[in-house]
Amino acid sequence: EIVLTQSPATLSLSPGERATLSCRASQSVSHYFAWYQQKPGQAPRLLIYDTSNRATGIPARFSGSGSGTDFTLTISSLEPEDFAVYYCQQRSDWPLTFGGGTKVEIK
Amino acid sequence: EVQLVESGGGLLQPGGSLRLSCAASGFSISNYWMHWVRQAPGQGLVWVSCINSDGSSTYYADSVKGRFTISRDNAKNTLYLQMNGLRAEDTAVYFCTKAGRGGGGYNWFDPWGQGTLVTVSS
Numbered sequence: 301e302i303v304l305t306q307s308p309a310t311l312s313l314s315p316g317e318r319a320t321l322s323c324r325a326s327q328s329v330s331h332y333f334a335w336y337q338q339k340p341g342q343a344p345r346l347l348i349y350d351t352s353n354r355a356t357g358i359p360a361r362f363s364g365s366g367s368g369t370d371f372t373l374t375i376s377s378l379e380p381e382d383f384a385v386y387y388c389q390q391r392s393d394w395p396l397t398f399g400g401g402t403k404v405e406i407k
Numbered sequence: 408e409v410q411l412v413e414s415g416g417g418l419l420q421p422g423g424s425l426r427l428s429c430a431a432s433g434f435s436i437s438n439y440w441m442h443w444v445r446q447a448p449g450q451g452l453v454w455v456s457c458i459n460s461d462g463s464s465t466y467y468a469d470s471v472k473g474r475f476t477i478s479r480d481n482a483k484n485t486l487y488l489q490m491n492g493l494r495a496e497d498t499a500v501y502f503c504t505k506a507g508r509g510g511g512g513y514n515w516f517d518p519w520g521q522g523t524l525v526t527v528s529s
Contacts, residue, residue: 336452342521343518343521344452344502345519346507346518355507389452389515391513391514391515394466395468396454396457396514398454399451
């Protein structure tokens with residue numbers, strides 16, 4: 301099983317700041333990597349698929365990068381609605397796996 | 408509008424059985440691989456199972472293999488998850504979601520249903 305390790309577990313930032321979230325895979329997943337946002341009491345929402353492709357309706361302040369085992373989600377300037385939990389996911393191999401999540405909280 | 412609506416969750420005792428349903432609207436599930444993902448209270452996301460477009464292939468997490476069965480009725484545009492031999496550790500919100508693109512292998516998840524809560528407790 302490919303294990304995804306997200307860091308940091310919690311990120312405390314202020315609106316307007318840049319957020320950089322990381323996810324490391326235990327083995328290469330090529331570019332088959334996605335990011336999701338989840339707010340309390342809601343279902344997750346797809347942000348990025350295949351490393352760097354923004355999903356429909358996702359603002360340009362969200363961007364993804366990386367390859368192989370190291371991936372990054374960047375939020376260029378945090379908006380109030382961006383404070384949430386973010387999960388990474390790989391689709392390179394079965395079973396499909398998620399990271400443990402990074403909570404982005406208001407500082 | 409593409410929408411997924413789960414139903415069938417509830418409270419039951421260990422060893423019990425339950426069938427979850429996921430009704431899709433705004434698209435035809437026959438074109439997509441479909442998935443179940445669960446989230447225990449206060450925990451992260453865990454992929455559970457998926458089924459290919461015509462139902463001929465299924466995949467399961469080791470934790471549910473042999474106990475859960477995923478199926479689909481493309482004519483009814485509905486996905487199912489039959490859960491048998493339920494355990495306390497199966498307690499979670501179960502989300503239905505579809506693969507991000509038609510065909511095979513595009514296994515990112517978009518969109519997601521609102522989820523249905525399954526609680527296993529004596």
